[in-house]
Amino acid sequence: MNVRAHVSMTFHLDKCIGCHTCSVACKNLWTDRKGTEYMWWNNVETRPGTGYPTGWEDQERFKGGWEKKNGQLELRLHSRARGLTNLFYNPALPELDDYYEPFTFDYQHLFSAPEGDDQPVARPVSMITGEPLNLEAGPNWDDDLGGSNLYAQNDPNWAGVAPEIQAQMAEIERVAFNYMPRICNHCLNPACVAACPSGAIYKRAEDGVVLVNENKCKGWRMCVAACPYKKVYYNWATGKSEKCILCFPRLETGQAPACFHSCVGRIRYLGAILYDADRIATAANAETQELVQAQLDAILDPFDPQVIAAARANGLGEDWIKAAQASPVYKFVKVWKLALPLHPEYRTMAMLFYIPPLSPIVSSIEEGLVRLELPPEKVDFELFNHLEKARLPLEYLANLFAAGNVEVIKPILRKLLAVRIYKRRQSVEGSIDPATLKIVEAAGTTPEEIEAIYQLTTKPTLQERFVVPPYHREMATEVWNDPLAHKGETGVGFIELPVRGD
Amino acid sequence: MNWNILLFQVFPYVALALLIIVSFQRMRGKPFSVSSLSSQLLERKLLYFGSVPFHWGVLFILLGHLLALLLPQGLLLWNAVPMRLFVLEITGLALALWTLGGLLVLLYRRLSNRRILAVTRPTDVIVLLLLLVSILTGILTAVMYRYGSFWFPSVFTPYLWSIFTLRPRPELVADLPFWIQLHVFNFWLLLAVFPFTRLIHIITVPLGYLWRPWQLVIWVRKHRRLQPIPPAAPPYPTSAKPQAALQDKGGAYGSD
Incomplete structure (x- = not known):
């Protein structure tokens, strides 16, 4: 090992x-x-x-x-x-x-444009060539385009x-x-x-x-x-x-x-x-x-x-x-x-x-009303048993995170759903009914684990989210050199600027 | 001092001195500035038709020159049969034309593409032009003064060896025609500009890749490996002097 x-x-x-x-x-x-x-x-x-x-x-x-x-x-x-x-x-x-070709906008033109009939505009210009550019791609170009x-x-x-x-x-x-x-x-x-x-x-x-x-x-x-x-x-x-x-x-x-x-x-x-x-x-x-x-x-x-x-x-x-x-x-x-x-x-x-x-349940709109593909009573329970009715297909998630193996994705989504169902019953209805406990068991988890997952998911502190191990930078100098010698030597030497060579 | 001595005796040594000293200094002192300066990200179609023929062509042509320098007798023996001489000359000429084609594509690409122009420095163009002179004079030599591979061993092999062994005999090239002299002088010129231009990427060819391990894992702070903190010790040793313990093991750079 x-x-x-x-x-x-x-x-x-x-x-x-x-x-x-x-x-x-x-x-x-x-x-x-x-x-x-x-x-x-x-x-x-x-x-x-x-x-x-x-x-x-x-x-x-x-x-x-x-x-x-x-x-x-x-x-x-x-x-x-x-x-x-x-x-x-x-x-x-x-x-x-x-x-994409990086671009900026010719803002200076707004100030320096000669008097004319039209408002001057800031045209996009390439940050490589400096020439005007027809934007066809950019950062987050496909943002939200599901x-x-x-x-x-x-x-x-x-x-x-x-x-x-x-x-x-x-x-x-x-x-x-x-x-x-x-x-x-x-x-x-x-x-x-x-x-x-x-x-x-x-x-x-x-x-x-x-x-x-x-x-x-x-x-x-x-x-x-x-x-x-x-x-x-x-x-x-x-x-x-x-x-x-x-x-x-x-x-x-x-x-x-x-x-x-x-x-x-x-x-x-x-x-x-x-x-x-x-x-x-x-x-x-x-x-x-x-x-x-x-x-x-x-x-x-x-x-x-x-x-x-x-x-x-x-x-x-x-x-x-x-x-x-x-x-x-x-x-x-x-x-x-x-x-x-x-x-x-x-x-x-x-x-x-x-x-x-997780994702919503597949639904359709019929005569202006949303119709869920699962019975609306206890819909979260239904989803737990019918993960294939989630809008993001299981196969899709499996292709992203599990080399196409749906069986790896399923227990995760079930556990995430179990946390939701359990905490929802607890906070909305105040008590946990046997059906919920059955779900918890079916998801292979326990109320204690659910509580821990819930805590770290919804209300972790900064120190709980980021546990950065101590790197001991304060000891770095002592490791390499005598600290006094190091103190006398710093500031001598040349650092090469990160610029292109010929 | 006449022109012959200046160009073919003094200058070669200046060029070699620059080549060795400045290259060493640049590789050691300014490593960030050394790069192949690829521009494939900005333009790739023309690069394919320029870079691939140029690099392979120039590689084989230089290899041919090197063989003629190292094995002159072998070359003469090979050329003893006329058919083999023709094969060699035609191959060389074809390679030169292939290289020339690639170089012209590269030159055109460098001067016509807006994105490439934005990353072009004067030295980039100078290098391409010097290479163009080399290839053109080489082709002229091969065509006009046949057969290069026949007389190279008796003219250039002794001349180059005389330079490299510090017993220069520039008179060997004194009476050669202008195009051949230009070809030789341009070679020394290329060596002289080598460390100041992107040509320096030639000596960084990563042959070590053939046998290095796939993964490189580096312990940046070796003290952790050399000096495991005992279980009971506080995380921040206050009084202990780590370097004293390290010295026993060859210092912080000691073996892993």
Whole structure:
């Protein structure tokens, strides 16, 4: 057992209101520089939809992630030799128009326009060429366009969903959609790291954050194609790749990443988990249907004395073990088994876990009245027993979070529903009837667990949502140098500006 | 000092000195500035028709020159049969034309595409023009002064070796026709501008990728591995001096 810690994440999709505050916080902090305007290290997608960059899940085209070939795990993008021969031109690299051309508006024209018959307008201009631009895409271009035939219908996750259900989702009165915020998943088996010919991308062993060494990056841009989530971006101005850094300067000073901290819906949870690094290889190579379970098995119980001993032997401090025990991520993922990685079939073992969203019941409008497809009496009970009547099809959610395995999604939705039914009876009717207790039992949970899930879901404090393990930055200098020598040496030396070389 | 010595003896050493010293300094001191500066994100169709033929073509042509430098006898032996000489010359010429085609596409792309123009520096164009001179003079040499592969071993191999072994004999190229001299001088010029331009990406070709492990996991703060905090110890050691314990194990950079 090779125990390591990982600062891991959970997003509760039921709570996401799609306000994009996370995206803006990230943008203002990290990607407001030249060459990064088009990058959204954090973006919020409308699902069903094609996401950002458009159609990123189409791995036939973008060749992201890993695949099993003759029992061996190989990059979908290239073999090692092919990686070198593709340096001159990477056929799977998305181009700028798969994202969008960054633009601003010519506001100066409002002031400097010559006198005329018409009001002057601020035309959009490209932030690359500075020329006027006809806007055909932009950030959140498909926001809220659930049911649209341009976006929602081209979602690759419709695979295996019956055509009539797809058609139903496109009807204007039956449209349902949810939001899916995405950041770098800081995978356990990252394809970007494996694809980088220069070896510039690495995973920090201490906390699992995946980073690009900008000094080693030579702009071969294989990482952009290899990341199945398209969360590595190429800075066209400096010729270097950039990606989400999980705000590690904030983490190291005890703060949650900016997107987490600013989250209005409080959907984000962050905490350390302990995992067995020896199990990564087998877990990433599991059968497709067993991928989720294999990944969960690699996550260890931080209360298990054996795990604690192995963690100590591996150099993990008591404070990190304590943080792992208090981690909300561990609770959601392993204890309550409510959260799943996005697209486990990419075999990168994403360490960002999503709690899938519940959705309304399929209904139709007849003579101006809403008609539910389930009997309206005790409709929540009915939904519990007929999950297929939820508007977001189970198969769709399974394609997103469980490699198409509906049986993985069902118990999660049932447990989430059980929490709702139980708390609703408790707070509206005041007492729990036997029927509700039956539901609780059928969902495989207990009133105590429901109470705990409810607490952490609806009214967690900041400290409960973000359990940032102590990084001991205050000790960093002492570790590397004599503090007095360090004090005398700081300020001497030259830092290279991050600008493009000739 | 005459022109011959200046251009083919002094300048080569200036170029080589720049190549070695500045490249080393830039790789070490300004690593961020070293990049292939790919512009595939901004434009990909023309890049495919330019970059792929150019790079492969130039790679094989340089390899041919290198072989002629290292194995002159082998080249002469190969050329002893006229048929083989023709095959070699025709292959070389075809490669050169392929490279030229790619380079012209790249030049056109660089100067016509608005997005590419926005990321173009003067050095980018200078490099392309220098390469264009090299390829054009090379083709002229191959066509007008047949057969290059026949006389290269007796003219250029000794000249280049004389430069590299610090016993320069510039007179070897003194009486060559203008186009060939331009070809040689342009080579030294390319070496001289190498560390100041994007050409430097040539030495970063990541051959190590062929045998490095897939995953790179780096312990940023090795003290955690070297010095596990004992169970009873408080999380913030106040009096203990970590570096004293570390020195026993080779310091903070000690083996993992």
